[in-house]
Amino acid sequence: MIGPDMATLLAVVMTDARLSSEQAHAALRDATNESFNCISVDGHTSTNDTALLLASGKASGKALSAAALESFRQALTELCQELAKMIPDDGEGATHLIEMQVEGCANKDDADRIARTVAASPLVKCAVAGGDPNWGRIVSAAGYAGVPFDPKKIRLEINGLAIFGDGGPLPFDAKTVSTSMKENRLTRLRLVFGEGSAAARFWASDLNEEYVRFNSEYST
Amino acid sequence: MIGPDMATLLAVVMTDARLSSEQAHAALRDATNESFNCISVDGHTSTNDTALLLASGKASGKALSAAALESFRQALTELCQELAKMIPDDGEGATHLIEMQVEGCANKDDADRIARTVAASPLVKCAVAGGDPNWGRIVSAAGYAGVPFDPKKIRLEINGLAIFGDGGPLPFDAKTVSTSMKENRLTRLRLVFGEGSAAARFWASDLNEEYVRFNSEYST
Numbered sequence: 024m025i026g027p028d029m030a031t032l033l034a035v036v037m038t039d040a041r042l043s044s045e046q047a048h049a050a051l052r053d054a055t056n057e058s059f060n061c062i063s064v065d066g067h068t069s070t071n072d073t074a075l076l077l078a079s080g081k082a083s084g085k086a087l088s089a090a091a092l093e094s095f096r097q098a099l100t101e102l103c104q105e106l107a108k109m110i111p112d113d114g115e116g117a118t119h120l121i122e123m124q125v126e127g128c129a130n131k132d133d134a135d136r137i138a139r140t141v142a143a144s145p146l147v148k149c150a151v152a153g154g155d156p157n158w159g160r161i162v163s164a165a166g167y168a169g170v171p172f173d174p175k176k177i178r179l180e181i182n183g184l185a186i187f188g189d190g191g192p193l194p195f196d197a198k199t200v201s202t203s204m205k206e207n208r209l210t211r212l213r214l215v216f217g218e219g220s221a222a223a224r225f226w227a228s229d230l231n232e233e234y235v236r237f238n239s240e241y242s243t
Numbered sequence: 244m245i246g247p248d249m250a251t252l253l254a255v256v257m258t259d260a261r262l263s264s265e266q267a268h269a270a271l272r273d274a275t276n277e278s279f280n281c282i283s284v285d286g287h288t289s290t291n292d293t294a295l296l297l298a299s300g301k302a303s304g305k306a307l308s309a310a311a312l313e314s315f316r317q318a319l320t321e322l323c324q325e326l327a328k329m330i331p332d333d334g335e336g337a338t339h340l341i342e343m344q345v346e347g348c349a350n351k352d353d354a355d356r357i358a359r360t361v362a363a364s365p366l367v368k369c370a371v372a373g374g375d376p377n378w379g380r381i382v383s384a385a386g387y388a389g390v391p392f393d394p395k396k397i398r399l400e401i402n403g404l405a406i407f408g409d410g411g412p413l414p415f416d417a418k419t420v421s422t423s424m425k426e427n428r429l430t431r432l433r434l435v436f437g438e439g440s441a442a443a444r445f446w447a448s449d450l451n452e453e454y455v456r457f458n459s460e461y462s463t
Contacts (some may be wrong), residue, residue: 065364065365065366066363066364066365067364067365067366067367067380067383067384067387068383068386068387069383070383070386143286144285144286144287145285145286145287145365145450145454145458146285146287146458147287149454149455149458149459150458150459152455152459153458153459153460155459160287163287163288163289163290164287166288166290167287167288230365230455231455231459232452232455232456234365234369234455235369235372235450235451235452235454235455236452238365238366238369238370238373239369239370239372239373239375239451240373
């Protein structure tokens with residue numbers, strides 16, 4: 024959890040766009056599902072999170088056009104993602120932000136579930152902390168997400184470097200991948216399946232000794 | 244995971260009891276559901292576990308009586324629990340074995356889900372490692388298990404000492420509870436709900452710096 028002595032998350036977005044209550048509600052709900060609901064420090068759900076969108080309507084006298092509304096929604100989603108990513112990036116002891124990108128799934132629910140499961144695996148989080156391109160942990164975590172898939176059609180990339188495909192590990196230079204993981208705060212994991220076209224993204228902290236130290240010594 | 248360089252779990256139980264194939268199968272399935280399927284080091288499912296029950300039938304010429312079969316089933320479950328508990332007790336860096344007992348749920352599935360969710364929380368595992376009677380982490384983890392319950396009817400005990408009830412923390416001596424947690428390798432968490440009579444048990448490792456060190460430094 025973040026900031027255990029205060030309300031865990033308070034996000035407030037303000038705009039002068041003229042949005043109806045329904046438009047604001049739908050835009051924030053969709054943006055939240057692609058941002059604040061796609062992050063995790065340690066999987067322990069917090070008890071008091073709030074995201075608010077306040078629209079004054081001062082920008083113009085008339086309602087937004089469909090194109091303007093779509094632009095607003097995209098911008099809101101990107102803004103919420105920027106805010107949301109700060110949380111695992113600032114997780115207790117985190118030295119890496121993990122971006123888990125899942126593609127090629129049969130439906131959005133499958134993609135979400137795999138992205139969340141892999142990013143929540145303590146073994147994957149430890150591997151990222153140690154700069155270890157441990158494809159076995161990533162692929163096996165995908166395997167226990169409860170989503171059926173053909174393992175022969177998976178492709179895995181770490182920081183853009185292909186390390187697993189055609190049903191097994193690809194020839195790759197472990198040192199190059201490891202160096203890339205160690206030198207960048209952001210570690211990008213990309214898992215592409217051959218089941219369809221649904222995708223999902225999830226962001227998580229890595230798992231460090233500092234996390235354990237902080238959460239063992241902090242007492243109620 | 245345990246023993247990453249070899250098959251993860253191979254459990255073999257041998258008996259000379261005269262069991263039919265159906266009896267052996269049912270007994271092992273039920274025993275496994277109360278033992279090997281109720282443990283976790285870190286939640287990362289392993290890919291290759293096997294539990295076998297071999298019955299030679301040498302003990303007697305005739306089939307077991309109903310009473311003898313029931314005794315056998317109880318003994319098998321207890322044996323499997325003893326074996327299963329050794330795994331999280333020997334988890335990487337573990338300094339405590341957590342026994343999570345859940346009672347008073349509406350059904351077995353609810354009880355299982357709460358026991359598993361609380362025992363899997365990294366914050367709960369860190370609190371146990373640090374000897375911290377952190378009721379907030381335990382109760383909030385139960386709250387996100389996806390099972391509806393009345394929080395006013397929960398009672399929480401740690402090592403037999405009541406620390407939460409009547410909808411809030413009870414007066415307890417934090418030092419006494421903490422000392423009990425630090426001095427015993429087994430930490431017993433007991434959560435009693437007021438929803439019914441179903442119960443479940445789950446065993447997990449605590450979460451230590453040593454776990455993180457081992458799993459960051461070990462490479463493929």
